[in-house]
Ligand SMILES: [Zn+2]
Ligand SMILES: [Zn+2]
């Protein structure tokens with residue numbers, strides 16, 4: 219007989235790890251105990267050596283689905299003659315490192331029970347177990363125990379309590395455990411808040427309404443969805459109108475992987491992610507004859523698709539005859555997603571025709587995640603439900619620091635020791651509702667992680683609400699972090715790199731130095747600092763935000779820089795599209811510098827070319843013009859356009875006017891816009907290569923990180939990675955956090971930590 223003490227670290231709490239240890243030990247005839255301690259799970263097992271060995275092997279090879287083991291250490295100790303195996307109480311006063319699990323989609327075992335007429339939870343919309351169900355969205359405080367969740371309002375029945383306390387049951391300590399007898403219930407009301415007189419079954423009533431083309435507000439895991447049949451163009455159009463969302467693509471939910479395959483082209487990696495316990499929205503290429511109304515994602519090559527992730531979603535599909543349902547966050551344009559019943563009835567009045575409610579409170583709103591697969595690996599666009607708040611591991615411990623994010627697609631990131639906890643998607647910080655959700659998020663993260671930030675990191679933009687929040691905090695030190703530096707370090711940090719690296723950070727807008735608007739930056743950056751080595755030529759951005767909404771303003775700006783007033787003769791087609799009265803006003807804004815900023819933004823260059831090609835002069839959502847330009851581009855190389863590099867001063871200025879000039883003359887010569895778009899994409903990749911080759915020659919650095927919202931463009935990303943790898947650069951892009959401003963907070967936190975060490 220031998221005895222070993224085994225210490226397991228990682229995501230091992232609240233994921234059914236102790237019952238798993240218990241079952242494994244008992245099945246091997248081992249004696250001893252297990253408990254949660256401050257940094258993971260501690261086990262002692264006593265038995266024959268071969269059984270102890272196979273115990274450890276099982277731990278590593280078949281842990282519970284939601285567990286992630288980061289280390290397993292064992293130590294031989296003297297035997298004590300234990301006679302049974304026990305799950306001991308956790309050490310109450312030890313500082314906890316409990317990692318709160320993200321919300322997890324319905325598991326296979328629960329699905330089978332829900333579909334089994336003989337099971338006591340047959341058709342129960344809130345079935346869950348240790349391996350699945352709500353977590354982050356229902357937690358009010360730690361420790362993660364039922365009284366600290368929104369399940370505290372439900373008292374478990376005898377059977378549920380029996381499961382909950384039985385270490386051999388798969389619902390042992392499943393905090394949201396519930397059944398028909400004792401748990402949450404559905405409730406249906408119509409648009410006026412009245413229950414349906416005819417049909418007592420809320421689910422059937424909702425299904426019937428959806429089949430009639432009505433818009434239903436459905437309470438889900440992290441908030442309400444607005445749902446309509448995705449095959450009905452009429453219904454989708456009505457939803458867009460009421461939600462005030464003209465063209466931005468809507469996500470759809472389909473019953474199964476088989477239906478998903480009818481809608482979009484799926485690689486094995488995309489299927490794996492789509493059907494993972496995280497169940498994100500996967501952006502995949504739409505099929506030619508996808509059975510979905512055009513209005514769902516007009517003029518868009520991609521479709522955001524997801525599988526049912528709650529038991530209720532499953533029941534909707536099994537009760538109704540839907541090919542696909544549009545499932546979009548229930549909110550008005552950019553406000554935060556609705557979570558409360560009363561809130562939904564008020565805020566969604568006039569939008570939803572009916573409401574499918576339930577009485578399990580959503581404590582913390584969380585939107586659906588959106589990911590893409592790039593080169594077989596996950597490329598997050600929005601990291602939220604199913605991912606948050608699982609930490610991004612860092613290579614070393616930092617001081618408690620919080621990155622507050624930027625303005626659009628905001629997230630916050632609290633670093634505790636060597637783990638970076640990014641919040642769920644907070645949203646666009648453009649209104650009071652989002653600002654208050656942001657403040658709640660900061661507070662909630664600090665509470666559930668038991669970690670108050672000592673340092674706050676914010677963007678240099680003085681107008682951001684996140685910046686204002688930072689500067690209100692008088693008792694804590696704050697550090698401003700330049701936007702593109704934060705992008706660069708975010709990519710370094712998620713890969714465990716320190717740099718220095720050559721960082722290509724291309725995005726729409728970021729506050730630079732001296733009050734200028736940057737966005738086409740090539741930096742030499744490490745965790746503590748950066749040097750701006752090169753940038754795209756600065757051009758006037760007339761009208762500030764109006765220039766973002768109206769890409770033709772950027773086209774006009776480039777043309778004006780190129781040709782002056784001759785532009786009207788040089789580019790007659792463009793001139794014809796835009797009345798002279800309007801263009802004259804914009805040109806005089808440029809001349810006089812009224813509400814006009816100089817910008818080196820790569821995003822705005824994409825906008826200008828999109829407008830020149832008459833793809834889009836005005837957008838109804840951020841990035842639309844660039845996105846449509848991307849969809850036009852082919853995969854081949856087909857040559858590139860000329861550009862100049864002015865290396866006389868520092869930083870190097872990449873003159874993009876010859877690029878625009880070449881686009882104009884090819885257009886005039888009647889070239890195919892598809893060819894022009896392809897060459898334009900290739901030109902940017904070539905620009906990046908040329909600048910980096912020069913920088914590498916000078917600095918000897920071959921490590922490259924690619925970050926910033928423009929790299930959501932997978933055509934550009936693929937070209938850039940390919941062209942740089944050919945030149946033997948070591949290239950990294952994002953895999954864990956978004957390349958857009960949703961990943962900013964991670965970089966901010968790391969930079970602020972470094973700055974605080976060096977005093978600036
Ligand atoms: Zn389950
Ligand atoms: Zn029960």
Ligand SMILES: [Zn+2]
Nearest residue numbers: 725728927959
């Ligand atoms: Zn950015």
